[in-house]
Amino acid sequence: MSGVEELLRAVREGRTPQVPALVAALGPAERRACLPALKELRKELRGEWSNAATARAGAVLVAGAGCHAGPAGAAAWIGGRDFAGRSCARHPALGTVVEAQPVEWQIEVVNRLAARRGSGWSWDLYPLIERTVRRTGCPVPATEAFTGEWLDRVGADDGRRDRSRTLLEHLREDAFTPVLAPRVFELADIGWRFEHRRTERPGDSWPAALTALAAEGRVDRAELIDRCLARLVRGGKPGDQRAFLGVLAALAPSPDEYAKQVRSLVAMLDALSVIAGHAQQVLSELDAAGLVEPEVLAEASAVVLFRTEKKLVRAQLGWLDKAAKRSPERAGPVVLAAAEAFGHPDSALQERALAVVARHLRAAGEAVLPDLRLAAEGLNPAHHARAGELLGAPVGGDDPDTGWSELLPPAPVPRPLGEPIATAAEVAEELSVLLAAAQPEVADFERTLDGLVRHAHLDRAALAEALAPVLRVHPWTGFGRWHDCGPEDVLYVAAVIAGAADPRLRGAVFRDRNSVPLRGGHNTVYGNVFAVRLTEAAERVTADRPPLLLATPTDTTGALSAQALVDRLGRYQEAGVEPGEADLHAALLRLTVTADEAVLAAADRLTSPAGRWTARWLREGGLPGQPSERVRFAPPARDAGARSFFWERRREHQWEGVKRICVAQPGVGAGPAGPAGERLGAEFRALLAATEPSVARASAQDEWLWQPTAHWAAVLPHHREELAARWLDGFADGADREQRGAAGLLPVLAEAGGPAGPALHLALAYGLGARFPEDRTAAVDALLVLAARRCLDGGLLGRELGELVTEGTVKPNRLAQALTAAADTGAYGTVWSVLAPALPAVLAGAAGRGTGELVALAADCARRSSARGPIPEVTEAAARPGTARLVKEARALRDILAG
Numbered sequence: 001m002s003g004v005e006e007l008l009r010a011v012r013e014g015r016t017p018q019v020p021a022l023v024a025a026l027g028p029a030e031r032r033a034c035l036p037a038l039k040e041l042r043k044e045l046r047g048e049w050s051n052a053a054t055a056r057a058g059a060v061l062v063a064g065a066g067c068h069a070g071p072a073g074a075a076a077w078i079g080g081r082d083f084a085g086r087s088c089a090r091h092p093a094l095g096t097v098v099e100a101q102p103v104e105w106q107i108e109v110v111n112r113l114a115a116r117r118g119s120g121w122s123w124d125l126y127p128l129i130e131r132t133v134r135r136t137g138c139p140v141p142a143t144e145a146f147t148g149e150w151l152d153r154v155g156a157d158d159g160r161r162d163r164s165r166t167l168l169e170h171l172r173e174d175a176f177t178p179v180l181a182p183r184v185f186e187l188a189d190i191g192w193r194f195e196h197r198r199t200e201r202p203g204d205s206w207p208a209a210l211t212a213l214a215a216e217g218r219v220d221r222a223e224l225i226d227r228c229l230a231r232l233v234r235g236g237k238p239g240d241q242r243a244f245l246g247v248l249a250a251l252a253p254s255p256d257e258y259a260k261q262v263r264s265l266v267a268m269l270d271a272l273s274v275i276a277g278h279a280q281q282v283l284s285e286l287d288a289a290g291l292v293e294p295e296v297l298a299e300a301s302a303v304v305l306f307r308t309e310k311k312l313v314r315a316q317l318g319w320l321d322k323a324a325k326r327s328p329e330r331a332g333p334v335v336l337a338a339a340e341a342f343g344h345p346d347s348a349l350q351e352r353a354l355a356v357v358a359r360h361l362r363a364a365g366e367a368v369l370p371d372l373r374l375a376a377e378g379l380n381p382a383h384h385a386r387a388g389e390l391l392g393a394p395v396g397g398d399d400p401d402t403g404w405s406e407l408l409p410p411a412p413v414p415r416p417l418g419e420p421i422a423t424a425a426e427v428a429e430e431l432s433v434l435l436a437a438a439q440p441e442v443a444d445f446e447r448t449l450d451g452l453v454r455h456a457h458l459d460r461a462a463l464a465e466a467l468a469p470v471l472r473v474h475p476w477t478g479f480g481r482w483h484d485c486g487p488e489d490v491l492y493v494a495a496v497i498a499g500a501a502d503p504r505l506r507g508a509v510f511r512d513r514n515s516v517p518l519r520g521g522h523n524t525v526y527g528n529v530f531a532v533r534l535t536e537a538a539e540r541v542t543a544d545r546p547p548l549l550l551a552t553p554t555d556t557t558g559a560l561s562a563q564a565l566v567d568r569l570g571r572y573q574e575a576g577v578e579p580g581e582a583d584l585h586a587a588l589l590r591l592t593v594t595a596d597e598a599v600l601a602a603a604d605r606l607t608s609p610a611g612r613w614t615a616r617w618l619r620e621g622g623l624p625g626q627p628s629e630r631v632r633f634a635p636p637a638r639d640a641g642a643r644s645f646f647w648e649r650r651r652e653h654q655w656e657g658v659k660r661i662c663v664a665q666p667g668v669g670a671g672p673a674g675p676a677g678e679r680l681g682a683e684f685r686a687l688l689a690a691t692e693p694s695v696a697r698a699s700a701q702d703e704w705l706w707q708p709t710a711h712w713a714a715v716l717p718h719h720r721e722e723l724a725a726r727w728l729d730g731f732a733d734g735a736d737r738e739q740r741g742a743a744g745l746l747p748v749l750a751e752a753g754g755p756a757g758p759a760l761h762l763a764l765a766y767g768l769g770a771r772f773p774e775d776r777t778a779a780v781d782a783l784l785v786l787a788a789r790r791c792l793d794g795g796l797l798g799r800e801l802g803e804l805v806t807e808g809t810v811k812p813n814r815l816a817q818a819l820t821a822a823a824d825t826g827a828y829g830t831v832w833s834v835l836a837p838a839l840p841a842v843l844a845g846a847a848g849r850g851t852g853e854l855v856a857l858a859a860d861c862a863r864r865s866s867a868r869g870p871i872p873e874v875t876e877a878a879a880r881p882g883t884a885r886l887v888k889e890a891r892a893l894r895d896i897l898a899g
Helices: 003-012 016-024 028-044 051-067 071-078 092-099 103-115 125-136 144-154 167-173 182-186 191-195 206-216 221-234 238-251 255-259 262-268 273-288 295-304 310-326 328-343 347-364 366-376 381-391 424-436 442-473 487-497 525-541 562-575 581-590 597-604 609-619 645-655 682-688 693-698 710-715 720-726 728-736 742-751 758-768 773-788 794-807 812-824 828-844 851-864 872-878 885-898
Strands: 628-632 659-663
Touching (some): 016 051, 051 092, 092 125, 206 238, 221 262, 262 295, 273 295, 347 366, 442 487, 442 710, 525 710, 710 742, 728 742, 828 872
């Protein structure tokens, strides 16, 4: 047997330890001859992950590394993705093969391996590179990947490091430290390593170890400071930023060292709040010591005074005040810099800036007055009078009592759904887009479903051919349905059209074999509506193939115009086809009632049962609104049969001290009956059943599915009050359980139709007090839309907010931020209409963080909207002794309301 055959046989059998000797016995030509067979063996191993395959992969790796004469080819072979994840590169045989090559060859190979990025790098390569570098004495590779692996290993706390010695001791003994330690400042996602302290011994954390190494001269201290500041300027994840700030604090640069880094410190003022605070403090101390140019103060102020963090702004104004006191000749630049804060959204900070200007205006001289007067135009009207006295000229051109006008966005107009999809190819394209979207739009789903039905009627074979590529990418399986039925399940209808699913085989491909397709124990009531519509569509496209769907809305809210439904029923009647029951029921719930006699007369001319029901539905005004009322429940007694402690605690948390909305319907399925006395189907009646949100959710089999979407709202586009009542727990969770996302549906409800009653206003109150800014922003949008549509009851919303603040569910600071955002759009009268009824309850209880801001906002809105009339609780708060912000703002509001 030749040496080549013997080597290949050993490789196929996975005898990796024998490979180095077999390679060494081959000449250059024989090694080259082995490469084609080794490449084929490598291909065969792809996708195989058995123990035998891993053994063969190790043998292939070692043999290929030894048979490549050129270092470039060897490096590409060793770093191949086929070997990653198998730990083949850690086998000692690979090191033996590499060591047998010339030193120059070894050095080039490891340098190429260290420089590989992305999928070309594997942590398995590090031991080979490390051994070769230490053995040959070549320069240490300072690549990002190699540095990261070195950092993991030298600081490991998992048995790979001798724990009897500290991190500092390991770094002292490592020849890589002088090269790689400074490089760690360029790595990402290492904050947790730097913040972790292994033991309490000195030098057993990264900040302490680096500081000691710099003091000993093993690493360059100036380079560490420079790299640390550069990393803080560059920004990054908060964890990394805080970690590098800890390193900087441990290094404790002297004033002279900091003075060389002034530009970096100024740049850090625009960084994370804690980073900016540190830079601000250092610059202030350098300025006091005369180690920076005077212009730095103005430059720093221009950055900091526009930040939202009040602590930073107050500190900056304090720095300006001290600078002018130390050096009166700097008063001019100081007052001009302080005037930058005149445009800050916080009225109290504006007042503080005005006080700084007042203290140093005389020393600044009259030359600064024109610029100060221009800047003063950005002040809150509450400060106009004082600013005018101080600057010697009136501030604020318009009298707020006469110049105010409410600014609200235009009332939204629903967008038409558009013409039906024209071709089968376009249906397939729309379906592909819908399935790829994380959150499909209502219009996308409804147009796609309607397109599938229409084109199955016209030419099912052509549609099936057009859908084939989409179904190859998104095959329908139907197994393991654990999610709520939703818009993505329109794929089932497409699969039925293409023959990939059979609607007659009930439960054959579904988790619940006793259910019809798409309907099972894991659906919400809205999911069941989706399920019955899609199931019916799938059955009919293979049977009588209806020409179109009745329930396809005519605009993006889900509403269906009466004219469109009457026209569609006429087409059904002409074709002699009866519409599907679920399709008709869904259409009736979406129907926009009309008083147009022409439409009503056309409906009266319909003779089919569905047509006669629709005509009567229109004549009698459609589905009536379901009455809702606010109720309050005491926490239920602990149930010894509760499923778990967590479940019981959750029930108590949901109920305790929280208002709920009951929707009480005297007749489930209310609305005009059909010609034979028919009522809506069970799935649709469930949408209207009397309910109380906590009970509804606590009894749900899969509570985690309760995630409302715009598609749910489109089921009842004229009944937003009922929807808000049933979704109330989700909105409440955004405030009292700090959940994210539910308030994003408040604008959808605000744009929907129907009365806006206590349920919607309570949901909006929860949204304005939500934990996350994006949820509060959505609530503000909903507030402005309701106001623009003249559907907002400011008194009702204000009373709800007052009670929620008193209970602690809504925090005053969050509410102040939300309502400030609304007022900043120009809706001062709207915001005052909400705050005025909220203030009595807010001021009657203990003042929480942000209460002063809320009263300040109320004062601003009252001034701008010319509000008058005393509020007893405001008067009482204003009479309290002291100079706390709440008291000061209450006094200002009292005076405004007194006229």
